[in-house]
Amino acid sequence: xxxxxxPQTEIVYRHRWTTRIWHWLNAFCLFFLLASxxxxxxxxxxxxxxxxxxxxxxxxxxxxxRTGDGSLRGVTEIxxxxxxxxxxxxxxREGSGALVARGFPAWATIPSYRDxxxxxxxxxxxxxxxxxxxxxxxxxxxxxxxxxxxxxxxxGELRTVPRxxxxxxxxxxxxxxxxxxxxxxxxxxxxxxxxxxxxATGLAMSPGMDAALPWLLDIFGxxxxxxxxxxMTMSLLVLFFVVHIVMVLAAGPINExxxxxxxxxxxxxxxxxxxx
Amino acid sequence: MxxxxxxxxxxxxxxxxxxxxxxxxxxxxxQNPMARAFFERAEDLTMAAQRSLLDRExxxxxxxxxxxxxxxxxxxxxxxxxxxxxxxAANGFADWRLSVTGLVERPQSLSLxxxxxMPARTQITRHDCVEGWSCIAKWTGVPLAAVLDxxxxxxxxxxxxxxxxxxxxxxxYYESIDMIDARHPQTILAYGLNDxxxxxxxGAPLRVRVERQLGYKMAKYVMGIEVVGSFAxxxxxxxxxxxxxxxEWYAGI
Numbered sequence: 001x002x003x004x005x006x007p008q009t010e011i012v013y014r015h016r017w018t019t020r021i022w023h024w025l026n027a028f029c030l031f032f033l034l035a036s037x038x039x040x041x042x043x044x045x046x047x048x049x050x051x052x053x054x055x056x057x058x059x060x061x062x063x064x065x066r067t068g069d070g071s072l073r074g075v076t077e078i079x080x081x082x083x084x085x086x087x088x089x090x091x092x093r094e095g096s097g098a099l100v101a102r103g104f105p106a107w108a109t110i111p112s113y114r115d116x117x118x119x120x121x122x123x124x125x126x127x128x129x130x131x132x133x134x135x136x137x138x139x140x141x142x143x144x145x146x147x148x149x150x151x152x153x154x155x156g157e158l159r160t161v162p163r164x165x166x167x168x169x170x171x172x173x174x175x176x177x178x179x180x181x182x183x184x185x186x187x188x189x190x191x192x193x194x195x196x197x198x199x200a201t202g203l204a205m206s207p208g209m210d211a212a213l214p215w216l217l218d219i220f221g222x223x224x225x226x227x228x229x230x231x232m233t234m235s236l237l238v239l240f241f242v243v244h245i246v247m248v249l250a251a252g253p254i255n256e257x258x259x260x261x262x263x264x265x266x267x268x269x270x271x272x273x274x275x276x
Numbered sequence: 277m278x279x280x281x282x283x284x285x286x287x288x289x290x291x292x293x294x295x296x297x298x299x300x301x302x303x304x305x306x307q308n309p310m311a312r313a314f315f316e317r318a319e320d321l322t323m324a325a326q327r328s329l330l331d332r333e334x335x336x337x338x339x340x341x342x343x344x345x346x347x348x349x350x351x352x353x354x355x356x357x358x359x360x361x362x363x364x365a366a367n368g369f370a371d372w373r374l375s376v377t378g379l380v381e382r383p384q385s386l387s388l389x390x391x392x393x394m395p396a397r398t399q400i401t402r403h404d405c406v407e408g409w410s411c412i413a414k415w416t417g418v419p420l421a422a423v424l425d426x427x428x429x430x431x432x433x434x435x436x437x438x439x440x441x442x443x444x445x446x447x448x449y450y451e452s453i454d455m456i457d458a459r460h461p462q463t464i465l466a467y468g469l470n471d472x473x474x475x476x477x478x479g480a481p482l483r484v485r486v487e488r489q490l491g492y493k494m495a496k497y498v499m500g501i502e503v504v505g506s507f508a509x510x511x512x513x514x515x516x517x518x519x520x521x522x523x524e525w526y527a528g529i
Contacts, residue, residue, distance in 0.1 A: 032302075051410065052402060052410040054346065110303070112303055115522075117522030117523045120406075121524075122315055124319070125317075127318075206529040208488050211330060223404065
């Protein structure tokens, strides 16, 4: 009698409490850092390359222009190209419903209204939490083998990248206890690449840190380049967040959420895989 | 009772839009005085961390002539309307005097010519505004340490207050730094900008340069220097015009 090819499931302990706490701390910190960061950006919504702001040659700028009939128009300039971004970038509606000049809209900033001082206070507070919890996580993960066992690709595993991309594009996910190769790579990029870059480019914008550690200016090509890189890396983190959420929804949001809250994850052993 | 119900109704109405609720929730968090005070504690951490990393004498980067590509961008007050200031400006600041008072052995009243005959320092540095932009310019002036030594700081003199001629909003601008920054070699009282006399838009006749901090620390239109033990009794008590409005006193970040 052939066995029916019914998948067998079982609950495994997937995420340690350190990983879970760190995940939610990060989610919380990055939310506040993003929204307060956009508040800070709005104080001068333009990006430059080099040490200083060449005011006649910005890389990206968001401005509000008064049109012939007196209404405001939000204009985003990227290089020499202009885009009408009224309602989103350059000019958008505030609580009163009136169009006002502002880089990012009220719904994207903390506070919603213009308040650079509060944006800075919030930003630097959560930056400290992010750095402290990040350092603790890296120390613990080196110590308990989380990096080695769960995140560093195994020998030969990189060869499975093309197949994993194909599976993800078709929204076909195995429910295995271990991270697949794309998860490993993207988590490593975030943990070892994007977050450290955010911290370092943030520090390179500090005049005090620039006096203490002048090489911060050199590795990023000047304070304004560091500010631009801070913004670009933020965009990559937002992109990671969007893909991360899509993947969670596609792979089974209830199982995924239970795993990252309680640590317990239902895995499915494909019957045919066990036979082979 | 009616008020409570109305408020509840309002909150419920706000909660209808999920985004709107999240937003107003965040606004309420950051407006809460206890939360705000808690968040502000990070400033002490930042200052302690930077001061422990930062050699007292560590210099801010100095740039080359070729990196001066544009006029120094003026910000804040750029043309004070205060009548006393107007009168002095009309006379080329001939009657202007810098007073040095407070916890000093020998209070001073220095003219612009007297300051110009003191040993000068010229530096090409990057001005970082709290808004996010930077601008490189050449500043010439007398080191603040030299002026403080002329006056002789008394024991207990921990902070230098800069009293300014300009009114921003409804109040005179003022600022403060501690003795570590006051005695830093790049902290100068500048009377020259890009090889010319400091123009009114940038703080004529005298402005401070505190190169390891943000622009708002670098008071313009300086009239007086006062050495004090604490800035708590002065004005809003936070040590500066912008500090009284929620900005950090330590602006090294």
